[in-house]
Amino acid sequence: MKKRKIMLWLLILSVIVSACSNTGEESSMEANYDMENSSEEMEIAEPETPSEEFSEAEESAPAQDNEEQVQQVETNTERKIIYNAHLNVEVKNFESSYTNIQNQVAEFDGYVVESSTFGATEGNPPSGQITARIPQTDFRSFIQLVEDGSSKVIDSSVSGQDVTEEYVDLESRLSSKQVVEKRLLGFMEQAEKTEDLLAISNDLATVQEEIEQIVGRMNYLENKSDLATVTIFLQENNTSLPSEGELNTWEKTKDQFMKSIHFLITAASAIFVFVVGNILLFLLVGVLVLFTYLFVRRKRKNHPE
Known part of the structure; x- marks a missing residue:
């Protein structure tokens, strides 16, 4: 009887031990599975590529452009104005006046862009034309000097084109493009894959080309606004007899x-x-x-x- 009880207790104990071992194995397998899943998720989650970060940089650039442009419009007081002047005058001696005007252009630190002369013909006195670039600060004084040296001013006109807004916009675009260029250069230094390096190089070449275009346009506007264009047409006076009524x-x-x-x-x-x-x-x-x-x-x- 005692042996049976002992056998029964041993059987019950073995069943309990078996159940506990099965539970431990299941919990251990679940833990291993969770670790494997977490490691797989870590492998799948790759860092952002440089091209994606470049896209984000480009998306954020317009907002920066607008902010910088507003700030520059508020703080920039120097205006960019392109001046063009046209003069039509009569002179007593064409040859000497033509030479004097060219000398005056040099005295005002300007330069002659184009010049032409027309010899005297039957009924037409000698005449010529000079197109010069004069510093904007002195071009009105130059015009006054030419008018004072002529015997008659037939017509005179001065026109201006304000390009300040375009210049400020170009400055803002240039600043944002330079920021993008700097980021791309940083990405290029960190790139390890060949395909990433090629993609960044293409994007960098595009940005640098746009920067060159912006800088070229800015230089053009600066030159046009710093130097006014003055065109002078001069002709010698006609020598004619006085009218009958005045004699x-x-x-x-x-x-x-x-x-x-x-x-x-x-x-x-x-x-x-x-x-x-x-x-x-x-x-x-x-x-x-x-x-x-x-x-x-x-x-x-x-x-x-």
């Missing part, structure tokens, strides 16, 4: 006398040119007339009536 009797007499002399000189000159220019023709006609006369005369002597 008194003595002046009318002198005018008519001069006209008569001019007519006689012109007529004599025309006759002289006609005679000398056709002297060979006159000689030929004279010889023919002389031979004809001699032939007729001899014929009459040989055959009297």
Whole structure:
């Protein structure tokens, strides 16, 4: 009887021990599975690629552009204005005035962009045109100097184009592009994969090309606004006789006398040119007339009536 009880207790104890061991194994397997899953999740979760960070940088750039542009518009007091001036003047002596204007351009630290001259023709006096770039701070003084040196100002005009807003926008865009360029250079130093390095290089080349275009446009606007363009057309005064209504009797007499002399000189000159220019023709006609006369005369002597 005691043996049976002992066997029964041993059987119950073995069942309990077996159950406990199974529970421990299941909990151990679950723990291992959780660790494996967590390790797999760690492997799957890769860090962001440089191109993705570059995209984020580009998305954040416009916001920075707007903020910087507003700040620059508020703080920038120097305006960028492109001035163009046109002058049409008459001078007493074309050659000396043309040379003087070119010398004055050099004195104002400017330079001549284009120049041309036209010789005198019948009814048209000598004339010419000069296009010069003059520092904006002095170009109005230069215009006044040219007008004072001329005998008559036919017309004068000055126009300006304000490009301040465009210049400020270019400055803002340049600043944001330089920030993106700096980030791309940092990504390139950290890149380990060849494909990431190629992608960053392409993006960097695009950004640097845009920076060059912006800088080129800014330099153009700076040059145009720092130096005004002045175009001068000058011609020599026409020398003409005073009108009839403005002359008194003595002046009318002198005018008519001069006209008569001019007519006689012109007529004599025309006759002289006609005679000398056709002297060979006159000689030929004279010889023919002389031979004809001699032939007729001899014929009459040989055959009297």
